[in-house]
Amino acid sequence: MIEVRQLRKVYPGDVEAVKGIDFEVAPGEIFGLLGPNGAGKSTTIGMLTTTIRPSGGSARVGGFDVAENPLAARRVSSVVFQEPVVDRSLSGRTNLELHARLWRVEPGVARQRIAELSDALGVADLLDRAVGDYSGGERRRLEIARALVSEPRVLFLDEPTVGLDPRIRHELLEVIGRLRAGTDLTILLTTHYLDEAERLCDRIAVMHEGRIVALDHPQRLRHELGRELVELHVRDDLPAALAVLRAHGIPAEDAFSVGSTLTVPLRDLSAGEAIATINDLGVATAISAREPTLDDVYLRLTGDRLAPAA
Numbered sequence: 008m009i010e011v012r013q014l015r016k017v018y019p020g021d022v023e024a025v026k027g028i029d030f031e032v033a034p035g036e037i038f039g040l041l042g043p044n045g046a047g048k049s050t051t052i053g054m055l056t057t058t059i060r061p062s063g064g065s066a067r068v069g070g071f072d073v074a075e076n077p078l079a080a081r082r083v084s085s086v087v088f089q090e091p092v093v094d095r096s097l098s099g100r101t102n103l104e105l106h107a108r109l110w111r112v113e114p115g116v117a118r119q120r121i122a123e124l125s126d127a128l129g130v131a132d133l134l135d136r137a138v139g140d141y142s143g144g145e146r147r148r149l150e151i152a153r154a155l156v157s158e159p160r161v162l163f164l165d166e167p168t169v170g171l172d173p174r175i176r177h178e179l180l181e182v183i184g185r186l187r188a189g190t191d192l193t194i195l196l197t198t199h200y201l202d203e204a205e206r207l208c209d210r211i212a213v214m215h216e217g218r219i220v221a222l223d224h225p226q227r228l229r230h231e232l233g234r235e236l237v238e239l240h241v242r243d244d245l246p247a248a249l250a251v252l253r254a255h256g257i258p259a260e261d262a263f264s265v266g267s268t269l270t271v272p273l274r275d276l277s278a279g280e281a282i283a284t285i286n287d288l289g290v291a292t293a294i295s296a297r298e299p300t301l302d303d304v305y306l307r308l309t310g311d312r313l314a315p316a317a
């Protein structure tokens with residue numbers, strides 16, 4: 008449903024925001040784009056939704072090339088941006104009806120679709136109130152309903168849960184997860200929240216500095232780090248501590264750090280053995296073992312790499 012080949016974007020001033028990325032998204036799949044600020048996620052969504060012109064490579068949405076056939080590519084897709092696009096002074100229903108008319112949805116079909124979507128997204132009881140009175144979560148759900156009025160085959164969601172409190176965020180995630188049940192709606196979303204990606208996405212691509220640095224099922228990415236890892240607080244010099252650990256059989260080549268906390272995936276080594284060795288060496292405090300999370304995968308891929316010679 009989405010096919011991206013060597014897609015590039017260079018902004019004026021030689022800012023290479025997207026450096027030749029490749030991925031495909033199958034019909035009915037929920038695909039997540041993750042990465043720190045500035046990684047190139049918004050630029051990628053912009054190119055797929057035809058608001059940003061690619062500098063190279065190609066992208067197809069629903070089979071239509073975004074550069075050669077932008078109108079057709081846009082007709083099969085819908086996008087929900089972070090900034091609100093609904094009219095606050097109008098009711099939810101009027102917003103949905105206007106959008107349906109804009110997309111030339113036949114009025115009878117539009118009525119039925121608005122009823123179904125507002126039910127599915129839990130905004131049916133709010134439809135006759137002005138959108139200005141909606142909470143952040145309610146407005147976001149209305150925006151998604153609006154995007155779906157035109158019956159797109161692909162839905163793009165740019166940071167759908169940003170700025171929402173945890174409970175509302177969970178509710179919205181559930182709603183998004185339910186959306187594709189019984190349909191083959193394809194969803195591409197960007198997010199900063201790794202728990203969200205793990206819960207919702209069939210596959211995720213981690214972007215870093217304009218490139219895709221990992222692409223797989225969330226569980227598989229997590230399993231790449233092995234069954235367990237140890238986390239420790241390094242007393243002094245990080246590179247020196249790493250060198251000592253390695254010299255004593257701790258597999259520290261995949262280690263990554265945040266501040267003075269060092270995280271070491273253990274691969275085949277048992278946590279008990281590793282902790283005993285590190286304790287004996289006396290280079291660290293607060294040593295603990297745990298299972299890898301997607302956060303670990305992400306931090307390892309997008310953080311500063313520790314010097315290989317260390």
Ligand code: ADP
Pocket residue numbers: 018019022023024042043044045046047048049050051
């Ligand atoms: P993300 O969405 O992952 O935070 P963006 O796609 O917004 O990343 O940005 C990627 C890079 O492109 C950043 O370095 C950003 O400063 C740069 N950039 C984004 N938009 C423009 C623009 N209109 N002109 C110049 N540089 C831009």
